[in-house]
Amino acid sequence: MKNLVVIGAGMASGRLLEHLFEAAPGAWQVILFNAEPRGNYNRLMLSPVLSGEKTYQQIVTHDADWYAAHGVDCRFGEPVVRIDRANRTVYSSAGGAPYDALVIATGSAPFIIPVPGSDLPGVVTYRDLEDTNAMIEAGIAGKDAVVIGGGLLGLEAAAGMAARGARVTVVHLMGHLMERQLDPAAGYLLQRDLERRGIKVHCKGATKAILGHGRAEAVLLEDGTVHPADLVCMAVGIRPEVRLANDAHLEVERGIVVDDALRTSDPQIFALGECVEHRDQVFGLVAPLYDQAKVLARTLLGEAAAFRPVQTATKLKVTGCDLFSAGDFAEAEGREDIVFRDPGRGIYKRLVLENDRIIGVVMYGDTADGNWFYGLMKDETDVSGMRDTLIFGPAFQGGTKLDPMAAVAALPPEAEICGCNGVCKGTIVAAVQGGATTLDAVRACTKASGSCGTCTGLVEQVMKLTLGDGFVAPASGGMCKCTDHSHEDVRRLIRSMGLKSIPAVMQELGWKSVGGCHSCRPALNYYLLAEWPLEYQDDRQSRFVNERNHANIQKDGTYSVVPRMWGGVTTPAELRAIADAAEKYAVPMVKVTGGQRIDLLGVRKQDLPQIWADLNAAGLVSGHAYSKGLRTVKTCVGSEFCRFGTQDSTGLGILLEKLLWGSWTPHKVKLGVSGCPRNCAEATCKDVGVVCVDSGYQISVAGAAGMEVKETEPLAATPSEDEAVEIVTAFVQLYRENARYLDRPYKWVAKVGLDWVKAQVADLPTRRALVERFEISQSVYRRDPWAEHSTTAATPRWAPLADLTLEAAE
Amino acid sequence: MTVFVDIGALDDIPRQGARVIRTGQGCVAVFRTLDDRVFALDDRCPHKGGPLSEGMVHGDRVTCPLHNWVFDMNSGAAQGADEGAVRTWPVRVEQGRVLISAELVTRSHAA
Numbered sequence: 048m049k050n051l052v053v054i055g056a057g058m059a060s061g062r063l064l065e066h067l068f069e070a071a072p073g074a075w076q077v078i079l080f081n082a083e084p085r086g087n088y089n090r091l092m093l094s095p096v097l098s099g100e101k102t103y104q105q106i107v108t109h110d111a112d113w114y115a116a117h118g119v120d121c122r123f124g125e126p127v128v129r130i131d132r133a134n135r136t137v138y139s140s141a142g143g144a145p146y147d148a149l150v151i152a153t154g155s156a157p158f159i160i161p162v163p164g165s166d167l168p169g170v171v172t173y174r175d176l177e178d179t180n181a182m183i184e185a186g187i188a189g190k191d192a193v194v195i196g197g198g199l200l201g202l203e204a205a206a207g208m209a210a211r212g213a214r215v216t217v218v219h220l221m222g223h224l225m226e227r228q229l230d231p232a233a234g235y236l237l238q239r240d241l242e243r244r245g246i247k248v249h250c251k252g253a254t255k256a257i258l259g260h261g262r263a264e265a266v267l268l269e270d271g272t273v274h275p276a277d278l279v280c281m282a283v284g285i286r287p288e289v290r291l292a293n294d295a296h297l298e299v300e301r302g303i304v305v306d307d308a309l310r311t312s313d314p315q316i317f318a319l320g321e322c323v324e325h326r327d328q329v330f331g332l333v334a335p336l337y338d339q340a341k342v343l344a345r346t347l348l349g350e351a352a353a354f355r356p357v358q359t360a361t362k363l364k365v366t367g368c369d370l371f372s373a374g375d376f377a378e379a380e381g382r383e384d385i386v387f388r389d390p391g392r393g394i395y396k397r398l399v400l401e402n403d404r405i406i407g408v409v410m411y412g413d414t415a416d417g418n419w420f421y422g423l424m425k426d427e428t429d430v431s432g433m434r435d436t437l438i439f440g441p442a443f444q445g446g447t448k449l450d451p452m453a454a455v456a457a458l459p460p461e462a463e464i465c466g467c468n469g470v471c472k473g474t475i476v477a478a479v480q481g482g483a484t485t486l487d488a489v490r491a492c493t494k495a496s497g498s499c500g501t502c503t504g505l506v507e508q509v510m511k512l513t514l515g516d517g518f519v520a521p522a523s524g525g526m527c528k529c530t531d532h533s534h535e536d537v538r539r540l541i542r543s544m545g546l547k548s549i550p551a552v553m554q555e556l557g558w559k560s561v562g563g564c565h566s567c568r569p570a571l572n573y574y575l576l577a578e579w580p581l582e583y584q585d586d587r588q589s590r591f592v593n594e595r596n597h598a599n600i601q602k603d604g605t606y607s608v609v610p611r612m613w614g615g616v617t618t619p620a621e622l623r624a625i626a627d628a629a630e631k632y633a634v635p636m637v638k639v640t641g642g643q644r645i646d647l648l649g650v651r652k653q654d655l656p657q658i659w660a661d662l663n664a665a666g667l668v669s670g671h672a673y674s675k676g677l678r679t680v681k682t683c684v685g686s687e688f689c690r691f692g693t694q695d696s697t698g699l700g701i702l703l704e705k706l707l708w709g710s711w712t713p714h715k716v717k718l719g720v721s722g723c724p725r726n727c728a729e730a731t732c733k734d735v736g737v738v739c740v741d742s743g744y745q746i747s748v749a750g751a752a753g754m755e756v757k758e759t760e761p762l763a764a765t766p767s768e769d770e771a772v773e774i775v776t777a778f779v780q781l782y783r784e785n786a787r788y789l790d791r792p793y794k795w796v797a798k799v800g801l802d803w804v805k806a807q808v809a810d811l812p813t814r815r816a817l818v819e820r821f822e823i824s825q826s827v828y829r830r831d832p833w834a835e836h837s838t839t840a841a842t843p844r845w846a847p848l849a850d851l852t853l854e855a856a857e
Numbered sequence: 858m859t860v861f862v863d864i865g866a867l868d869d870i871p872r873q874g875a876r877v878i879r880t881g882q883g884c885v886a887v888f889r890t891l892d893d894r895v896f897a898l899d900d901r902c903p904h905k906g907g908p909l910s911e912g913m914v915h916g917d918r919v920t921c922p923l924h925n926w927v928f929d930m931n932s933g934a935a936q937g938a939d940e941g942a943v944r945t946w947p948v949r950v951e952q953g954r955v956l957i958s959a960e961l962v963t964r965s966h967a968a
Contacts, residue, residue, distance in 0.1 A: 562873070562891055565913040565920035565927070588873035592911040592922035600922055604908045848876035848887065849864040851962050 051075035051347065052137050052144050054127045054291065055152035059320030059336040061087035061109050063150065066344030068117050074348060077119045078144045080137070083175060084124035086110055091333060093179050094365070097207030099785075100535060102800065103176060130295040132313055148315055148347060151292060151303060155285035155321035155331075160195070164257030169264075170279045173204040185278050186813045188212030193266045193276035195254050197224040199363060201282035202241070206365040208280070209246050210539055216274045217241070218252040218266060220283075228361045228372035232388070233395050233411040240368050240393070244543040249274070287322040287329055302329045307353035309343040319343050325354060334359045334469045337494075360421050360466050362414070369410075371417035374424050375399065376407035387438045396438055403431040416440030418505065422462040455508040464509060465502045470495040472509055479513040486510070527567045529553075529560040534787040538574050547579050549586055563589075570788035573675065573711060577783050580824035593673035596845075597832045598655055601648065606655060608634075608647040609672035610662050611708065614682045614700035614720075615643030624665030632658045642679030642717060644670050653846040659833035668708075668831035675789075676711045677779075680704040680718040683727035685739070692722030694739035699768060700728070703737075703775060709829040710821070713786040713795070716779065731759045734792040735775055744771035748778055748804070749796040757793055760801055763808060777814040780821040781807055859947045861956035867893065868953070875910040875919075880961040885946055886910035887955060888930055890917055896930035897948035897957055903941035 051067075053060050056079055067075065092106040114121050125139040136143045157172035159165055171181050182192075187208055194205045197219030209215045217224070223234030224241075238248045253269040257279055266274045287302035298304040298312035302324030309317050309325075319339040321330055330336060335356045345352035360373035376399045387396040392412060398420065399407030405424040410417055419441045423430060430437055441457045458464075460473030470493050483489045489506060490496055496503040511518040525531040532540070537556065546552045549571050553563060563571065568589035575583045593599050598606035610625060625645055629637050635649035650658055659669070672678060682700030686692040700720040707718075719730030720737045730736030732752040736759045738745045743766035750759035763774050781804060786795035796804055807813050835841065870876045870889040877884050877900055884900035886909050894917065900910045907923030917930045927936040933943040947958040 561916035562914075564915050564918075565925060568913060568915065588871060588914065591913070596911070600908075600911065602905070602923070604906075604911075844869075844871075844876075847879050847884070848869055849878040851862075851864070851878055851880040 048076045049147040050145055051148050052078045052146035053150045053152060054080045055154055056081035056087045057152055057154050057320060058090055058333060059340050060152035062337050062340035063343050066341055067347060070344060071348050079119050080122045080125055080127045080139055082126040086114060094203035094207050097179050097182060098210035127291060130291055132295055151318040151322060152320045153288040153291060153322045156288045158284040158286050159281055160254060160283055162254050162256050164259060167257055167259050168262040170257055173200055173280050173282045182208060186810060187278055188816055190277040191275040192278045193218060193274050194280045194282055196282035202363060203365060204280050204282050205246050209244060210543055216247040216249060218249045218254060220253055222250055230376050230397060230409050233409045236393055236395055236411045237368060237370060245545060285331060289322060300324050308346045309339055309354060317343055328356060332359045334466055337468055369412055369414050371410040371414035373421050374407035376409055385438045398438060403429050405430060418463060422458060456512055464505050465495040468494040475506060475509045476513050479510050484514060526570060527564055529558050529563050529567050530556060532556055541574055541578050547582055549589060573788050576711060580827050597669055599673045605649045605651055608650050608658055609644050609670035610667035611670040612644050613704050614680055614697055621665060621667060624662060628658050628661045643681050644679060656837040656842040656845050660837040663833055663837060669833050675714050677707040678715050678717045680720060681728045682720045683722045685722035689722055691725060693741050694722060696720045696722035696739050707779060710825060711828060712783050713788050714791045735778060737771060742766060746771060746774050749793040751791060751793045762805060773814060773818055774808055776821050777808050777817040780817040860959035862959045862962055863954050864957050865955055866953055867950050867955055873914040877910045887948060888914055888919060890914060895948050895950055895955055897946040898930060898933055899944045902926055903943060
């Protein structure tokens with residue numbers, strides 16, 4: 048078998064290998080070198096990784112198993128240092144590999160502007176997973192970040208960092224953002240959208256230097272402006288990575304020069320991807336790279352194939368910024384514009400025509416018809432017959448407004464649906480007719496919507512058209528029937544769009560119902576108060592009855608009342624007050640709870656303010672036994688009395704409860720602190736458990752003893768009580784900020800992965816920032832609800848509004 | 858013709874909330890929507906007797922706090938897959954006062 052050596056495991060070479068193994072498995076023995084210590088992942092999805100919507104595991108396209116299954120000899124983390132053309136061998140630091148054919152797929156390297164300070168720590172590029180992780184690990188929440196470069200990559204980096212809570216400024220050399228894809232008007236709308244999400248934009252900004260002592264602290268511009276920056280991200284462009292080709296004396300211009308068959312000046316050596324130059328053109332978008340992969344696979348199998356680049360369309364993968372751009376829209380002799388502008392809705396559409404053909408499309412705010420225009424442009428359709436309604440899209444070309452499906456139905460089979468993978472409508476229809484009836488199946492056999500995913504809706508529409516009633520739409524990921532946005536999307540948009548009330552969320556995110564429902568309203572109320580603790584006004588009517596009445600409703604409409612006993616410790620005076628209250632309000636049952644508190648069951652609603660006035664007077668406060676919030680901290684006796692107890696577990700439990708009480712969380716949270724591994728407080732099946740040992744404190748999390756029973760998993764161990772408290776607090780805040788409403792910690796941890804949680808809590812600056820944000824929130828929420836509700840002024844509201852039985856008796 | 862009696866001020870009922878009135882035929886929940894419309898329904902879910910007055914009000918619907926049955930407050934009909942209805946009572950607002958069908962008073966007279 049002949050040897051094929053591939054240098055670079057990126058998206059282009061990944062696709063090449065797929066085509067190769069599919070068409071002729073076993074034709075080549077492949078050796079794959081990669082400088083990065085891993086296989087291929089979807090680089091288009093780095094922005095969602097940066098913003099925290101996805102993890103690395105979710106964007107891997109070819110893992111070790113895939114390579115192994117195809118017999119690929121992987122040399123990851125081994126950069127190739129030399130190509131010996133005479134002996135047809137490539138050398139890495141670890142040794143040589145002979146080849147019969149060689150493919151160079153080294154991609155491109157980010158361009159760094161050589162200004163003073165560009166080599167300071169804290170200056171990063173945005174290109175691969177290392178860059179992305181560097182930005183995440185910099186712990187940028189609450190810090191200043193400057194992105195140099197307002198192109199596609201730069202804006203995605205900016206949005207990702209803003210989603211992680213950084214104060215972001217984008218510095219862009221040109222007069223408007225994304226000037227290669229957008230005209231000034233659309234650039235302005237984009238800028239306005241970004242600014243609305245708190246991202247500052249500085250256009251016409253030329254970077255002069257990066258300032259800082261020992262690490263980046265600020266960016267100085269030519270006009271004298273100084274933008275503070277804990278992190279500087281350079282995203283000003285890429286250049287083909289051609290060093291190996293240069294050293295091997297292959298023909299290189301801007302990129303490695305290849306012919307239509309992707310062959311370099313050496314007939315045994317091929318190149319593809321961002322490192323190549325084909326007919327004076329270099330490539331940065333993924334669609335032409337995938338075309339190259341297809342062509343090169345055929346070349347390597349001895350078939351004739353030729354690469355013909357086509358114009359590609361651009362979308363920006365920043366949620367909420369809807370833009371579409373394709374073709375040429377510069378002003379020139381003989382060109383005409385059709386422009387549609389609706390400033391109120393932030394919609395702008397522009398078509399550039401030449402000789403009755405569309406040669407450029409820019410759309411902002413409403414991009415639904417983008418692919419239709421793009422199809423007309425690629426096919427060079429004569430549009431003179433529909434000029435007067437052209438800008439309104441396909442729905443208007445029949446004279447009457449058609450339903451949205453009609454727009455998709457009107458697309459010809461060769462219309463491109465998935466820009467990333469160059470999949471046209473006909474291919475999807477054929478796949479569906481061939482038996483691919485689910486989105487996953489269509490994805491698997493056509494790649495449509497498998498990359499950036501923005502065309503998923505279109506693909507589904509094509510499937511629906513083909514299958515008719517046989518099409519079952521996948522379950523919506525929306526948080527409830529009122530919206531298609533997922534919980535995660537809503538949280539992120541609340542943050543990035545600065546939404547600060549339930550009506551604002553419903554308005555801006557297009558809620559489909561009037562006033563939401565019992566399922567989304569409590570979630571929104573929680574997300575808002577967690578995000579804006581100082582500004583948001585809690586909406587009592589969006590709370591479930593238990594939280595609205597600060598007591599648990601029972602099946603007969605009465606309530607149970609549970610006063611807080613810090614760490615399960617009480618006094619004779621408190622017990623007396625509880626006993627008195629129970630007698631005075633004729634409480635039918637007094638019971639000890641599983642969390643070491645006393646439950647007064649069967650209290651009538653109108654008695655709640657009075658019973659609490661009495662309990663408050665004795666110094667007791669609400670136990671929040673009804674809340675999606677901190678419930679109890681269960682403790683054992685600890686070192687003070689127990690002959691085995693190693694630390695003051697009772698004291699630590701009380702300390703933690705006094706710190707955490709009153710805080711609202713996505714679901715209820717229960718803690719346990721045991722004084723020794725005998726675990727009398729049952730700490731190892733709580734949301735957070737602390738087990739005291741001789742050497743200090745073992746903190747474990749994500750246990751459960753409810754619908755599921757699950758042991759906690761170790762989070763950290765520390766000799767210091769202060770640090771234990773800090774770690775527990777940081778974990779609770781991390782849960783508050785990230786979990787979906789009604790997910791207990793064990794469910795949330797399973798979703799995000801314990802390793803990620805550990806990393807956040809272990810990183811000192813991140814941990815401190817979490818604790819700080821928790822304290823800010825607690826400055827508002829660490830209070831007893833009954834202190835305000837059991838006043839005489841508030842009391843009447845708990846009783847009936849009127850008693851018509853009395854009137855009737857008169 | 859329905860005769861109405863005054864049961865209190867509209868402002869005594871929280872927006873998107875309810876207050877209960879006691880009548881000779883059981884408790885009636887008087888709801889106030891976000892846009893200040895009022896509805897009166899028996900305060901008893903036909904499912905397991907949950908107090909609808911403690912439910913969440915969204916649009917002109919209310920969700921029972923015990924098991925999340927949803928009712929259209931115009932008709933009292935259960936929504937979705939659930940079947941059943943809650944009795945509704947004529948109610949209206951005049952000059953900031955809430956007026957309810959006097960039937961709720963007179964019937965108990967007769968009883």
